[in-house]
Structure formats: structure tokens, C-alpha cells
Amino acid sequence: MPVSYAEGGAAIVSDTILSVSDVRARYGDEHILKGVSIDVPRGSIVALLGPNGSGKSTLLKAIYGLNVKRSGTILFRPQGREAVDLLRLKPHEVTAHGVNLVPQLANIFPDLSVYENLEIGSIGDRKRTVERIERVVGVLPLLRHLLRRRAATLSGGQRQTLGIARALMSEPELLILDEPSAGLAPNIVDGVFAQVQEINRRGVSLLIVEQKARQCLAIAHYGYVLDQGRNQIDGPSARLLEDPEMIRLYLGARRRQPESH
Numbered sequence: 675m676p677v678s679y680a681e682g683g684a685a686i687v688s689d690t691i692l693s694v695s696d697v698r699a700r701y702g703d704e705h706i707l708k709g710v711s712i713d714v715p716r717g718s719i720v721a722l723l724g725p726n727g728s729g730k731s732t733l734l735k736a737i738y739g740l741n742v743k744r745s746g747t748i749l750f751r752p753q754g755r756e757a758v759d760l761l762r763l764k765p766h767e768v769t770a771h772g773v774n775l776v777p778q779l780a781n782i783f784p785d786l787s788v789y790e791n792l793e794i795g796s797i798g799d800r801k802r803t804v805e806r807i808e809r810v811v812g813v814l815p816l817l818r819h820l821l822r823r824r825a826a827t828l829s830g831g832q833r834q835t836l837g838i839a840r841a842l843m844s845e846p847e848l849l850i851l852d853e854p855s856a857g858l859a860p861n862i863v864d865g866v867f868a869q870v871q872e873i874n875r876r877g878v879s880l881l882i883v884e885q886k887a888r889q890c891l892a893i894a895h896y897g898y899v900l901d902q903g904r905n906q907i908d909g910p911s912a913r914l915l916e917d918p919e920m921i922r923l924y925l926g927a928r929r930r931q932p933e934s935h
């Protein structure tokens with residue numbers, strides 16, 4: 675079904691690229707997701723928000739096929755004739771279909787160069803690796819002068835950018851990011867969100883888990899809040915930013931900010 679976000683700032687009309695419906699997930703006997711549903715419209719940035727432990731990373735693992743028992747419906751390109759049932763796939767197969775995940779601690783290889791890390795991210799036709807690196811560096815230009823550096827010598831922000839770049843090497847249609855701003859200084863965080871917007875401008879759909887809810891909603895078209903493994907609030911970002919219940923429960927004044935000295 676076409677979705678329009680007239681209230682969401684940049685109005686977009688789109689079909690759905692990812693449809694998650696009534697997903698349950700558990701680790702052993704511990705049931706974490708108790709029926710979660712989200713949609714990512716093609717071409718959009720969707721924010722996935724909620725308190726620590728609410729199940730956000732678990733939902734990303736369920737979508738990507740990482741070590742969690744899952745049930746429900748998770749379809750990539752659900753409307754197309756080639757709708758892909760992600761519940762049946764392993765992570766590398768999900769990547770091959772056009773969905774890639776950057777986990778919270780971007781999993782880069784510290785002993786390899788930036789260039790080599792990017793090479794590893796390239797899948798399928800290896801002959802296109804050089805061309806892909808050129809394209810990815812075009813999207814994330816701060817990497818251009820770092821290509822020969824050992825990844826271990828990068829700053830936190832540069833590492834995060836490399837983790838995102840490596841995921842882009844598989845040319846995903848949908849990129850999933852788990853707390854890309856975690857552990858980064860505020861001025862660096864702005865840069866990461868700007869990178870996300872740039873990636874989106876190049877046509878990639880994004881699903882982003884974030885603790886920096888206001889900042890994330892500022893660049894997202896739509897947002898979902900999970901709490902205790904269930905959907906709580908969702909809506910166009912602009913509306914969520916003004917919703918009194920959203921503000922009271924999940925955007926709360928400055929109570930989570932550290933004291934300034």
C-alpha cells in the first residue's frame with residue numbers, strides 16, 4: 675500500500691521495502707519480542723527508538739537472521755513478485771538479497787587497512803570491487819585519505835564510518851544501523867547523521883536504531899517506539915517530535931543528558 679508522509683517534512687510517496695509483521699523472538703526461554711510490526715517505505719529513513727532493553731537490537735537480529743529464535747513475517751520487497759521471506763535466510767543470504775546490517779560495534783578488522791576492510795565488504799562480482807570502493811568513498815569522502823591506514827589507528831567516528839562504508843560495499847537497497855552514534859562525541863554524532871542522510875539521498879532505504887531519539891527523528895521520515903518487546907507509539911517524525919505522550923515518555927526534557935560542568 676502506498677504510504678505518504680505529508681506531515682513528515684520532505685513528503686514522499688513510496689511502496690514498502692521491508693514489512694515486519696507480528697514478529698516474536700526469544701533467546702532460549704526468554705521471550706523478548708512479543709509481536710512487533712514495522713514497515714520501512716522504500717526510499718525512507720525509519721527510526722527505531724525505545725529504552726534500553728526494549729528489544730531494538732533483537733528486532734534487527736531477527737530481521738538479519740542472527741542468533742535469535744524468531745517467528746512471524748519478515749518480507750523484503752513484500753509487494754514485488756520476488757518478495758523475499760527473510761525468516762528463511764542466513765545473514766550472508768540476506769546481504770546477497772540487498773539488505774545489510776551494521777551492528778552496534780561496527781565489526782571492522784583492526785589489523786587490516788581501510789581499503790582491505792572495504793574489499794571484504796564487496797560481495798558477488800569481485801571485479802567490481804575497485805569501482806565500488808570509488809563509489810563508497812564518493813558517498814563518505816572522509817575515508818578517501820585514510821584508505822591505506824590500518825583500521826586500528828582510526829578514531830571512533832572514522833571507525834563507525836568505515837563500518838557503514840563496508841556495509842555499503844554490498845550495494846544494499848536497505849541498510850540497517852544499530853546505534854551508529856553510540857560512544858561518539860557530540861560533534862562527531864552530527865557528522866554520522868549527515869552521512870546517513872547522504873546515503874539516503876543516493877537512494878538507499880534506512881532503518882536506524884538510536885538512543886539519540888530527537889536527533890534521529892530530525893533526519894528520519896517515520897519513527898517507531900518499542901517498549902518491553904512491543905510497539906508503543908509510531909508516526910511521522912515531525913508528529914512524534916511534537917506528541918506530548920512521546921515527549922513525556924521517550925523524548926523527556928534533558929533528564930538523560932550528563933551534567934555539564
Ligand SMILES: Nc1ncnc2c1ncn2[C@@H]1O[C@H](COP(=O)(O)OP(=O)(O)O)[C@@H](O)[C@H]1O
Binds near residue numbers: 724725726728730
Ligand atoms: N544473546 C542474548 N541472550 C539472552 N538475552 C539477551 C541476549 N541479547 C539480549 N538479551 C536480552 O533481550 C532484551 C532486549 O535486548 P536488546 O534487544 O539488546 O535491547 P535494546 O537493543 O533495545 O537495548 C534485554 O533484556 C537483553 O538482556
Ligand SMILES: [Mg+2]
Binds near residue numbers: 778
Ligand atoms: Mg541495542
